[in-house]
Amino acid sequence: MIPRPYLLFLGDVSDEPLAKTAFGIRDWAPDATLGQSRLPGCRVDLGLPELSPGEAAVRGAKSMLIGVAPIGGAIPPHWISSLLDALEAGLDIVSGMHTRLVDIPEVRETAERLGRSLHDVRHSNRSFPIATGVKRSGKRLLTVGTDCALGKKYTALAIAKALKAHGFDADFRATGQTGIMIAGEGVAIDAVVADFISGAAETLSPAAAVDHWDVVEGQGALFHPAYAGVTLGLVHGSQPDALVLCHDPLRRHLHSHPDFPIVEVETAIARYLVAARLTNPAAQFVGLSLNTAKLETRAAEALIDEMQARHGLPCFDPMRSNLDALIDKLKAI
C-alpha cells in the first residue's frame, strides 16, 4: 500500500499531455489528492490547492507523487531539491518513472536517514509464486484490447465505479503504474520476471467472497508483437468470468508498431476467449468499450449503436456513456 493522500508534484512542465498521470489521479482518486506543488515556469494547473510539502504534511498528506512524465522519462536534476523537501516534511515519494528514486543517491540517503519510503511503482521488488491455475472464489472482470493505449485502464476504473454505484462490492485491480497510483496498490505486471506473470496476476486478485467483483486493468494486446506475452499471462492468471474488449474504431494499425494492422473485433473476441477459457471455461465477453475521443457526439453515438447491434454486446464509451446495460449483464453472472 502506498500511503495517501497525495501531494501531486508537477515540476515545471508546460504541456498538459505531460501531466496525464496527475490528471488521471485527480479524476479517479479525488479523495486521495490533497493539493498540487509546482516549480516556477510550470504552466499546468490541476485546479487543486497550491501547497508546499510542509503545508501538505500539516493537512494530512502522506506522500508526494510525481504526476508528470518529463521528456526522456528521467527526473531532471533541478527537481531533486523538491523531492528532498518532501522527505524532510515527512512525506514518502511516489514515482512511475523508469529512473528509480532509489538510484538517485541524495534521495535514497535522505529517505534512509529519515525513515521514509520511496515507491518506484514501475518496478517490482516483490517476488511472486508460480501460477497454480486453480480457480479462486469471487468474480473477476478483465479489460482487454485490440491494441495498447486505448482505454483499458479508464474502462476498468469506470466499470469498478459503476459496480459500486449499483451496490456491488467491487475493487479496481491495477496492473500499470498510473493505475497503481490511483488505487494506491497493485502490481506493475510488465515489470515482473517472465516466469511469474500469471502468478503475479493470481496474487493481484486473490480469492474473495462469491459475489465480490475484481475489475482488473488489462495490459498490452494478444496481437502485439512486443507485449502479447504479458497480456496472455495476465489473462490466464486473472481467470476472468467477464471480459470487456477495448477498441479504438479509428485506429488502423498498432500505435507503436505501424506495420501491424488492428485485428477485427470478431477476431479479437474469438482469440481472447480461447486464451481465457484455459483457466476459466465460463469466460465470456460482456461488453465492448469504444474510445470515441476523436469523434463528435452524434457520430460517436451512432457508432456505439451500430457496434452494439453488430456484436450483440453492451457497447459504450466510458467517457460518454452510462454503463447500465453492462451492469445488467454482470448481474446475471
Added chain:
Amino acid sequence: MIPRPYLLFLGDVSDEPLAKTAFGIRDWAPDATLGQSRLPGCRVDLGLPELSPGEAAVRGAKSMLIGVAPIGGAIPPHWISSLLDALEAGLDIVSGMHTRLVDIPEVRETAERLGRSLHDVRHSNRSFPIATGVKRSGKRLLTVGTDCALGKKYTALAIAKALKAHGFDADFRATGQTGIMIAGEGVAIDAVVADFISGAAETLSPAAAVDHWDVVEGQGALFHPAYAGVTLGLVHGSQPDALVLCHDPLRRHLHSHPDFPIVEVETAIARYLVAARLTNPAAQFVGLSLNTAKLETRAAEALIDEMQARHGLPCFDPMRSNLDALIDKLKAI
C-alpha cells in the same frame, strides 16, 4: 559467452537424475567438457577424467560448471571450498541454480579479488530492447510443445546437429539454463522482465545470412496456466519459419498442473500457427517430435509411423530416429 572448456563439478550427489545437467552437457557439448570433479561420497560418474581444479586449469579448462541440482536448489555449504579452489586455480564458475553465486559472500569476494566471473545462467543481468516485430534475414526453427519438460531442448539440439551434418550453416539458440551451458551462450528467457520477452527473443537470434538456420530452444507451452506468456513472447520474437511440435504421447495431463489435460496435437498445431503468424505469416509446422522414452522400440516405431501418417508431418524421436525427412522438408524452405 561463458569461457570454455568446462570442468564439470558433481559435488557429492548420489543419484544420476540429480546430475542431469552434467550428463546433458557431456552428451551435447563433448568438446567443451574436459573432466569431472567429485567430492568424497559422490556416486555419479560421467566417465570423464577425474581432475582437480588446478589440473583442469593446466589442461586448458576455463570454467568449473556445477553440473548437479542438489535437493532444494541451493548450494550446500560444504561445496563452497571447492568453488573457492576453482577460482584460485584460475577458473570462472558457472551455475544454473536459483541461489546466485554472487549472493554467497565468500565466493563473490574471492571472484572479485581474483578478477574471475561468476555466471549465474538462470538469472538475467542483461537489458533488452522492446521487440520491433520487424522480420529479420535468415531462417529460424522453433521447438514448441504440448507441455513443459518433454524434449524441446533435446529436439532443438538434435535438429541443429543434423542440419550441420547435412552441410547447413546452423546455430542452436539456448533459452534455458542447461541449454545455455551447452551452447556457452543464450538467454534464460523466463528470467527476463515480462515487457522484454519478445525483445530478448529477437536479440537471441539476430539477423543472419539468408540461408543460415537458427534452431531456437522452446520454453513452456501455450496451454500452460503458469508459463504460456513466456511461450507466446518467445514465439513472437523468434519469428519462426519452421515449427516442430514436441509431444509425449503417454502424458495425459500437464506435468506440473494435473488439473489441465494435454491438448490434442491438431489443436496445438492450430494454436501455435495462429500465434507464430503474427510476426511471420509464412510460419509452418515441419515436424512432430515424440518423446517415446517410456515405450519399447517396436511400440515406439509403430507410434511414430502412425503419427506421421495421421498428421502428414515428418515424425521422429530425436533419441531414436534419424532426422532425414525433417531435413528434406527444411531444404524446401
